Amino acid sequence: MHKNxxxxxxxxxxxxxxxxxxxxxxxxxLSQNFQTVRGQVTDKDTDSPxxxxxxxxxxNGESIGVGTDEDGKFIFEKIPVGRQTFKxxxxxxxxxxxxxxxxxSGKQTVLNVQLIxxxxxxxxxxxxxxxRKSETVNEMISLSARTFSVExxxxxxxxxxxxxxxxxxFAGVTALSDKRNDIVVRGNSPLxxxxxxxxxxxxxxxxxxxxxxxxxxxxxxxxxxxxxxDFLSGAFPAEYGNATSxxxxxxxxxxxxxxxxxxxxxxxxxxxxxxxxxxxxxxxSFLINYRYSTLTALEKIxxxxxxxxxxxxxxxxxxxxxxxxxxxxxxxxxxxxxxxxFAEKDSVNWITRDDRLSSVSGAKMGVTGLxxxxxxxxxTNLRINIGYSANNPYFSKDSLGHDYQRFELTKLAMNExxxxxxxxxxxxxxxxxxxxxxxxxxxxxxxxxxxYKIFSPEEKKITYSTVKGNLNLAEAFIQWKWYFSPxxxxxxxxxxxxxxxxxxxxxxxxxxxTWNITPVHSLNLGVGMHSQMQPTAIxxxxxxxxxxNILYRNKNLDFTKSTHYIISYxxxxxxxxxxxxxIYLQKLYDIPLGTQNPYYSLINFGYDDDIFSHEIFVxxxxxxxxxxxxxxxxxxxxxxxxxxxxxxxxxxxxxxxNYKRETRYNCNYAWNVLAGKEIKLSENNLLGFSATVVNxxxxxxxxxxxxxxxxxxxxxxxxSLPFSEKYPDFFKIDIRIRFRNNNKKFSQEIALEMxxxxxxxxxxxxxxxxxxxxxxxxxxLGRIPVAFYRIEF
Numbered sequence: 123m124h125k126n127x128x129x130x131x132x133x134x135x136x137x138x139x140x141x142x143x144x145x146x147x148x149x150x151x152l153s154q155n156f157q158t159v160r161g162q163v164t165d166k167d168t169d170s171p172x173x174x175x176x177x178x179x180x181x182n183g184e185s186i187g188v189g190t191d192e193d194g195k196f197i198f199e200k201i202p203v204g205r206q207t208f209k210x211x212x213x214x215x216x217x218x219x220x221x222x223x224x225x226x227s228g229k230q231t232v233l234n235v236q237l238i239x240x241x242x243x244x245x246x247x248x249x250x251x252x253x254r255k256s257e258t259v260n261e262m263i264s265l266s267a268r269t270f271s272v273e274x275x276x277x278x279x280x281x282x283x284x285x286x287x288x289x290x291x292f293a294g295v296t297a298l299s300d301k302r303n304d305i306v307v308r309g310n311s312p313l314x315x316x317x318x319x320x321x322x323x324x325x326x327x328x329x330x331x332x333x334x335x336x337x338x339x340x341x342x343x344x345x346x347x348x349x350x351x352d353f354l355s356g357a358f359p360a361e362y363g364n365a366t367s368x369x370x371x372x373x374x375x376x377x378x379x380x381x382x383x384x385x386x387x388x389x390x391x392x393x394x395x396x397x398x399x400x401x402x403x404x405x406x407s408f409l410i411n412y413r414y415s416t417l418t419a420l421e422k423i424x425x426x427x428x429x430x431x432x433x434x435x436x437x438x439x440x441x442x443x444x445x446x447x448x449x450x451x452x453x454x455x456x457x458x459x460x461x462x463x464f465a466e467k468d469s470v471n472w473i474t475r476d477d478r479l480s481s482v483s484g485a486k487m488g489v490t491g492l493x494x495x496x497x498x499x500x501x502t503n504l505r506i507n508i509g510y511s512a513n514n515p516y517f518s519k520d521s522l523g524h525d526y527q528r529f530e531l532t533k534l535a536m537n538e539x540x541x542x543x544x545x546x547x548x549x550x551x552x553x554x555x556x557x558x559x560x561x562x563x564x565x566x567x568x569x570x571x572x573x574y575k576i577f578s579p580e581e582k583k584i585t586y587s588t589v590k591g592n593l594n595l596a597e598a599f600i601q602w603k604w605y606f607s608p609x610x611x612x613x614x615x616x617x618x619x620x621x622x623x624x625x626x627x628x629x630x631x632x633x634x635x636t637w638n639i640t641p642v643h644s645l646n647l648g649v650g651m652h653s654q655m656q657p658t659a660i661x662x663x664x665x666x667x668x669x670x671n672i673l674y675r676n677k678n679l680d681f682t683k684s685t686h687y688i689i690s691y692x693x694x695x696x697x698x699x700x701x702x703x704x705i706y707l708q709k710l711y712d713i714p715l716g717t718q719n720p721y722y723s724l725i726n727f728g729y730d731d732d733i734f735s736h737e738i739f740v741x742x743x744x745x746x747x748x749x750x751x752x753x754x755x756x757x758x759x760x761x762x763x764x765x766x767x768x769x770x771x772x773x774x775x776x777x778x779x780n781y782k783r784e785t786r787y788n789c790n791y792a793w794n795v796l797a798g799k800e801i802k803l804s805e806n807n808l809l810g811f812s813a814t815v816v817n818x819x820x821x822x823x824x825x826x827x828x829x830x831x832x833x834x835x836x837x838x839x840x841x842s843l844p845f846s847e848k849y850p851d852f853f854k855i856d857i858r859i860r861f862r863n864n865n866k867k868f869s870q871e872i873a874l875e876m877x878x879x880x881x882x883x884x885x886x887x888x889x890x891x892x893x894x895x896x897x898x899x900x901x902x903l904g905r906i907p908v909a910f911y912r913i914e915f
Contacts, residue, residue, distance in 0.1 A: 154805045155864045157225050160197040160380070161233035163190050163210055166261050167550045169495070169503055171195075172237060175212040203227050203806060203864040205761075210235045222758050224273065226862070227806070228869030228914030229383050232375075234349075241553050241605045258352045260371060262558060262601050264613045264634040265646040265690040266356040266704060268292060275345040278796055279814040279875060280856035282390055282908070284341040285351070285370060286328075293704070293751035293767040294355050295368075296792045296818050299886060300854065300878070300903045303328060304337030304729050306787045307355050307368040308706060309747040309773025311727050312336045314367025314654060314684075320374055320453055321505065322491045322542060323364070323564070325513035329434040329459035331485045333515045333536040334657045334733030340391055342436045342457040342487065344411050347396075349375035356706055357648035357686040360599040360615025360632050361546075361560060366654045366684040366710070374453050376442045377409030385411070389873075389910035392416050392434070410439040434459035434484075448496030460484035465522050474892060475835075478522045479531075485515040501550040505560075509542040530575060534586070534734050536659055537569040554605040558615075562597040568658045572734040586734040589662045589674075593623040595655060611636040621655055624678045628653040634688075646690040653681035656714060656724070659733045676714075680741045682724070684710045698759040704751045713743030713775070720778030721844045726786040730887065745775040745785065764797040777844070786845045789819035806864040814856045820849035823888065826897055831890035838890075849885045852902075854878040860910075868915035874907070881905040 163175040171194025178187040179198060190196045203225045210218040215237035225231050238261070258267050274288055275281055281288040286303035289295050298304045304312040315336040317324050328338025354362065354369040362369050382399035394413035401408065415434045436457030443450040465480040472478060489511035497503050516535040520528050546560035572586035601615035614633040620626070632650035639645060656679050665673045687707045694700050716722035716737045723743045727733070749771025756764050773788040798812035822845035830838040860873035884902040891898045 155203050155227045155866050156200040157203055157227055157230060158197065158199055159201045159206070159208075159223075159225065159231045159233065160195070161235060163194045163196065163212065163235045163237060165215075166236035166238050167556050168497070168501055168548065169236075170497060170500065172212050172215070175210060175237070177235075178209045178211075180207045180209055201225055201231075203869075204802070204808070205800075208233065210237065212237055214240055216240045226869040226914060227864035227866065229385075230378055230381065232378065239553055241608075259350055259373065260352055260359070261556075262359045262361065262603060262613060263352065263354065264359075264611070264636050265648045266686075266688055266706070267352055267354040269350055269352055271350050272345050272348050275348070277798055277810065277812055277858075277860075279812045279858035280816075280854075280877060282875075283345040284391075285343055285345065285348070285353075285372065286337060286341065289353050289370075290816075291765060291767065291794045291796055291814065292353065292355070293702075293753045294706075294749070294769050294771070296769070296787075296789060297816075298337070298728065298787075298821075300884070301886070302330075302337050302339050302729060303341060304335060305368070306789075308708060308749060309771050309785060309787050310367035310684075310708075311725055311785075311787065312367070312729070313657070313724070313727050314365060314682075316362065316365035316369045317372070318362075318369065319372045319455070319489070320451070320491055320493055320507075321546070322489075322493075322507045322509045322544070323540075324455070324489045324491075324509075325487050325511050325538070325540070326485075326515075327455060327457075327487065327489075329436070329457055329485065330461060330483070331459075331487070331515050332483075332517070332729055332733075333534060333659055334727065334731075335515075335729045337729060338459075338485070340434060340459075342438075342455055343372065344394070344396075344413065344436070344438050346385060346387070346394075347374050347409060347411055347438050347440070349373040356708070357632065357634060357650040357688045358652065359613065360601045360617040360630075361558060363562070363597045363599065363617050363619050363630075363652075364595065364654050366652045366682060374438075374440050375409070376451070377407035377440065379404060379407035379442070383914065385912065385914050387910075387912040388416065389912075390416065390908045406441070406443045408439070408441050410437070412437050431462035431464075432460070445496070448494065451493045452490065453493075454488070454490040456488035458484070458486050467522075467526075469522075469524065469526075475521075479519060480522075481517065481519045483517040485513070487511075487513050498547075503548050505546040505548070507542070507544045507546075509540070511538075511540045511542075513538045513540075529577070532574040533571060534732065535571040536733075537571075538658060539567040539569075541565045556603045557601065558603075559600040560598070564595045564597075566593050566595065566658060568592070568662055570659060570662060570734075572659070584736075585664050585666075586736065587659060587662050587664050589664065591658070591662050593621065593658070593661070596620045596622070609638045619653065619655075619681070621681070623661060624680075626655070626680045628681050628683065642694040644692045646688070646692070648688040648690070649686065651683065651685050653683045655681055656739075657733050660714065660724070660739065663734070663736065665736065665738070675738045679714055679739055680712050682710070682714070682741075683712045684708055699756050700753070702753040702755075706747070706749060706751075708745075708747040710745035710747070710775075711743075712741040713745055714739035714741060715743040715778050717778070719841055721783075721841050723775045723777065725775045726845065728786060742778070743775060745773070747771065747773045758798075761801070762797070762799040764795070766793075766795050768793045784822050784845050786822050788822055788845070792816075792818040808862045810858075810860040810862070812858045812860075816852070816854055816856075818852040820851050820885075823847050823849060826888060826890055828890065828895070828897065832892075832895055835892065836890075852884045853882050854884065855880055868913055870913040871911070873910040875910070877906040877908060878903055879905060 163172045173192045175190040177196045205222045208220045290297040294308045296306045327342045329340040331338040352371040377398035379400045385396035387394045392413040396411035398409040438455045440453040463481045466477040491509040494506045514537045518533045519531045542564040544562040568591040570587040597619040599617040604612045617630045630651035634648035637645045690704045692702045714724040752768045754766045769792045773785040796814040801809045824839045827838045827840045858875040862871045886900045886902045
């Protein structure tokens with residue numbers, strides 16, 4: 123249970139006091155304040171600029187319009203702060219409405235609008251910007267996806283500026299723990315989640331991650347740097363590979379290329395400072411943000427909130443250089459996290475074995491990506507990505523002897539270095555046909571140091587993996603989007619991936635059809651095959667034969683595979699209200715099954731499991747997920763919004779005895795309700811309220827064998843009954859209140875949030891207590907007040 127203790131130390135019961143209170147509300151100006159709004163209008167299919175497009179500010183029944191220049195750019199001077207609506211139109215394209223955009227005094231608003239060609243000239247069809255969530259940033263996506271904005275990651279109570287925590291409000295998505303941001307999508311293990319930034323796969327972008335996981339305690343992704351991004355939950359288009367569960371397709375915005383702007387922020391995610399501006403006005407720009415652990419900063423000034431030593435920091439940046447008919451950009455994300463837990467130094471206070479233990483855990487991650495894009499012709503563009511990343515999650519544990527001598531017990535350190543290159547070409551053959559094709563090559567270097575020690579009958583070091591290995595993953599895809607009638611669109615393609623380590627290959631056809639039954643009713647059908655390589659720690663698990671030779675018995679494991687079938691119905695009930703329902707079936711196969719423990723399937727891997735093991739796997743496992751999801755949403759309008767989601771599902775796997783069992787993540791149902799309201803206090807100030815209610819069916823667990831545990835001196839589970847029991851439902855309510863103040867030279871925001879306001883005791887895990895000889899529980903977070911302050915100037 124070492125990991126649970128580490129992460130429980132991050133935010134525990136002692137955080138029932140405020141982490142800090144930052145109540146600065148600058149001098150309020152009496153007159154109306156203004157800001158500049160500018161941007162660019164482009165063709166969504168080709169990214170080419172649209173000169174002569176009309177951009178209109180619609181305000182109180184009046185309209186103020188401007189036209190775009192030869193580069194598709196436009197500018198409005200002195201737009202009043204507050205919520206504003208814009209309409210963008212161009213001949214031969216569908217109109218785009220960007221409604222209720224929040225204009226603040228401390229930062230220019232930059233709107234990059236992509237117009238969709240009106241293929242059959244059906245007249246005006248409103249595309250409501252972030253309002254129509256069915257319109258994704260990636261135009262090749264047809265279903266099981268949602269666009270999210272920076273504002274959503276901030277305004278949803280309980281999101282804490284974290285894209286993964288925000289996504290847990292969507293239909294089909296549940297959270298494993300409120301201490302971490304690992305997510306379960308449609309009953310799949312978090313192992314199947316893919317993270318991308320600006321078109322490039324990135325390592326787990328979270329602090330306090332563990333080897334093999336896709337989440338962590340705190341996100342390294344700084345939401346202040348994001349642009350609108352996509353979240354996909356199934357039947358991905360052909361360009362997305364090496365994922366079976368979900369995809370975060372994130373976009374980092376460009377820095378302001380007209381003026382310098384700065385940001386200061388403090389909250390649960392740390393103290394941070396950001397800056398952006400032009401290298402040359404109207405040309406190249408930079409964007410940078412640094413964040414440092416709130417808890418560590420408070421420790422340095424003598425304020426101690428928890429017993430463990432915690433430290434994390436991260437840096438994100440983007441440099442952007444326009445070139446002739448193209449663009450060159452460089453992004454980077456780097457972070458370090460570390461948690462120390464110390465043994466009790468006085469042996470008089472040693473009650474259990476755990477009192478003697480100390481541990482160090484954390485992670486180091488860095489990624490950088492260079493992107494070059496260029497218009498090869500009016501209808502074709504080229505995109506080249508070159509990337510480099512390093513990921514090093516680690517954990518070590520030792521114990522004090524009776525003479526206070528330190529004994530090393532365990533070390534689990536994974537180090538992966540990835541080098542990648544990709545080429546993508548987008549071609550608009552004509553108004554009705556678009557093709558996207560590309561290749562991706564990724565080299566992965568592995569340097570693990572994972573082992574443990576036993577001390578009876580003699581001290582011996584048992585190695586999990588100390589290998590320095592190397593492998594390559596190559597991917598290729600082609601997608602075709604065809605508007606074959608005024609109401610129907612076909613999106614089809616094929617993806618192929620090949621692993622050089624063992625010559626595993628997977629050819630994956632994918633297709634979806636969209637039928638716009640009426641302007642407000644649509645039906646989508648989708649099917650796709652998907653696959654994912656195993657964690658490198660599995661491939662390079664070391665085994666020693668009788669002659670002392672080192673063997674890699676998992677080296678020839680094939681990909682885990684999954685076929686998705688989806689039917690989606692979307693009804694735009696009114697301009698601001700939408701209903702959506704999806705029915706899905708997922709058939710999983712070639713899942714690694716244990717041979718030593720025939721009940722162990724990698725489909726059930728979680729963040730509290732060790733990816734390093736001596737289990738020998740075979741690709742004989744199967745799984746099945748099916749369910750139905752409902753989304754009822756009012757987009758922000760007239761100062762309020764709400765989102766109601768319900769998911770009913772079943773998730774099972776087949777063990778080595780061909781017996782169908784519940785997966786760890788088969789919670790069966792989940793529902794979320796979130797809502798928000800804004801009150802305009804004056805021309806320059808507003809007050810906002812939001813609340814989130816979450817109910818998730820209880821997590822599955824394997825029961826403890828009490829008699830065996832008492833005899834063994836440790837917690838022993840009944841392996842033959844995997845995930846046969848279920849905890850009570852997870853339930854919590856989060857509330858948030860924020861105040862926004864727009865001064866002439868700067869804007870600021872203060873927010874107070876109460877997580878789990880009812881102080882519900884949700885079970886995280888169980889263990890055997892050796893003193894009482896009873897089963898006891900670890901609990902998730904109780905009631906926690908959180909404060910937040912941001913200033914922009």
